[in-house]
Amino acid sequence: MEATKEKQNSIDIATTKTDEKIAKSGINLTPEQVAIVKNTVAKGTTNTELAFFLNVCKLSDLNPFIKEIWCYKDNKDNLIVFASRDGFLKKAQRNKSYAGIRSSEVCQNDEFELDIPSGKVQHKINFKEPRGKILGAYAMIFRKEGETTIEWADIETYDKKQFTWNTHKPEMIKKVAEVHALKKAFGISSLQSEYDFEIRNERAIPINTEMDKIDFDDDKPADDKIKQPETEKDEVKKTDDKPEGTEPENQSDKDGKLNM
Secondary structure (H helix, E strand, O other): OHHHHHHHHOOOOOOOHHHHHHHOOOOOOOHHHHHHHHOOOOOOOOHHHHHHHHHHHHHHOOOHHHOOEEEEEEOOOOEEEEEOHHHHHHHHHOOOOEEEEEEEEEEOOOEEEEEOOOOEEEEEOOOOOOOOOEEEEEEEEEEOOOOOEEEEEEHHHHOOOOOHHHHOHHHHHHHHHHHHHHHHHHOOOOOEEHHHEEEEOOEEEEOOOHHHHOOHHHOOOOOOOOOOOOHHHHHHHHHHOOOOOOOOOOHHHHHOOOOO
8 A cells, every 4th residue: 555655656757768878877867867857957958968968067066956057059059058156156165275255236326446457346335325226246256375356247238137137136247247256266167157148949149249139039041142243244344444545446347347
């Protein structure tokens, strides 16, 4: 009776032989877990791309099940692996040089000065008065040896004006600055920031590029035909093109008669 009840409460997840092979490749996942990743945070990947992504997860020690890491294809079918702010922070905190992070949003009425070459930030907030609209955010990453890394993120560049950007704008713009600073401070080049891309029709498109103008719902192949020069006009031009000083021929010459 207990066995029957346990079977009723279990969830059957369909797996393939490929899922089983990938699970045995040393990524420490079961075939069922591979299938879950394939159908959630790694949609649209080929078997090879899925195996690659899962190995990146293992090497980065980031967990796809709590969305510390995930992937998308770009418009050219290249695989792009993303990490969340918490994913980048987790990698930085494992580094023995990591000595903390400091960040804040900056508003119009704040007293704020940023001197990146000197590594200095002066920021004072008067909470007794309205702070005004958000201008952006900065993040400072401290290392036990080496210089402090400072990054600034402008609100106009990154505000997507939807979802959590409408409800939690200060937190979102701070995350942008923090991710950029963490990437730069610890040389994390293998993972991309979600804030630098827009996901459209399951494709990752870089923000603020000409790609923003493309409507992928009505995407048409580009016209690669090369326009040929108009032959008739070219022939006329060659006929009329004579050296200077040449007498124009009269009608008799054209008719084949001599002009006596």
